[in-house]
Amino acid sequence: MSAPTDTSSPPTPILVGGQRVAYTIRRSTRARHSSIHIHPRRGLEVVLPLGVPTTTAATLLRKEARWLAKHAGELHRATRTPPPLQTGVQLPLRGHWYTLTLNPSPTPRAVRTGDTLLVSTPHPHDPTAVRAQLERWYRNLARRFITDRVHALHDTADPPVARITIRDQQTRWASCSNNGSLSFNWRLVMAPPTVLDAVVAHELVHLTVHNHSRRFWRALDQRFPQHRACRRWLHHNGPRLTL
Numbered sequence: 001m002s003a004p005t006d007t008s009s010p011p012t013p014i015l016v017g018g019q020r021v022a023y024t025i026r027r028s029t030r031a032r033h034s035s036i037h038i039h040p041r042r043g044l045e046v047v048l049p050l051g052v053p054t055t056t057a058a059t060l061l062r063k064e065a066r067w068l069a070k071h072a073g074e075l076h077r078a079t080r081t082p083p084p085l086q087t088g089v090q091l092p093l094r095g096h097w098y099t100l101t102l103n104p105s106p107t108p109r110a111v112r113t114g115d116t117l118l119v120s121t122p123h124p125h126d127p128t129a130v131r132a133q134l135e136r137w138y139r140n141l142a143r144r145f146i147t148d149r150v151h152a153l154h155d156t157a158d159p160p161v162a163r164i165t166i167r168d169q170q171t172r173w174a175s176c177s178n179n180g181s182l183s184f185n186w187r188l189v190m191a192p193p194t195v196l197d198a199v200v201a202h203e204l205v206h207l208t209v210h211n212h213s214r215r216f217w218r219a220l221d222q223r224f225p226q227h228r229a230c231r232r233w234l235h236h237n238g239p240r241l242t243l
Contacts, residue, residue, distance in 0.1 A: 023044035034046065101116050175203070187241040198230030
């Protein structure tokens with residue numbers, strides 16, 4: 001379980017690729033080492049174990065300046081304010097991009113038609129209401145697609161899956177608990193089907209191997225050989241999978 005983001009005075013932004021980039025500090029009860037993450041919505045984040053001085057964050061960022069410069073494009077995409085949800089915006093689903101069209105209607109409804117995502121809503125000019133309606137729609141699709149893929153990729157030799165949960169996870173795309181419960185980020189339904197399958201396969205291997213040891217990676221290599229390419233895709237494109 002992770003501790004909340006540090007709510008003390010915001011740290012001083014850093015320069016990356018000639019632009020000032022703000023970052024947050026998050027304390028984690030699970031972290032053994034300090035680390036840097038580029039989160040799809042929160043942007044640049046430094047995770048510190050409990051008890052580690054806050055000043056460690058700035059030290060780590062200076063030390064990893066070359067890595068940050070290498071990922072400057074991804075970082076700036078993650079920290080960029082997304083466009084408002086209005087007609088004409090492009091939204092991803094299953095690896096394709098659809099043009100959002102908002103239709104005033106007393107009956108909320110969303111449907112794909114050709115390259116258009118038509119959303120009927122009583123409040124087309126309220127971004128919060130539109131976002132909530134779209135998220136519900138994406139979550140329902142995610143539950144259906146992800147559940148289907150878990151059943152399709154589950155091997156007879158795997159331990160049983162106790163439960164499948166679709167969540168708005170803050171720092172992960174998916175997770176597997178010790179009791180066999182699988183949790184998935186609903187935004188995975190925005191990714192190409194192969195990428196989703198790679199994440200599902202990853203968690204199914206965790207049913208047997210509860211760590212990222214060599215044994216785990218060997219098992220995943222045998223089960224889903226293209227998982228590394230899918231992981232790279234998710235690393236580079238993850239910030240775009242959001243509303």
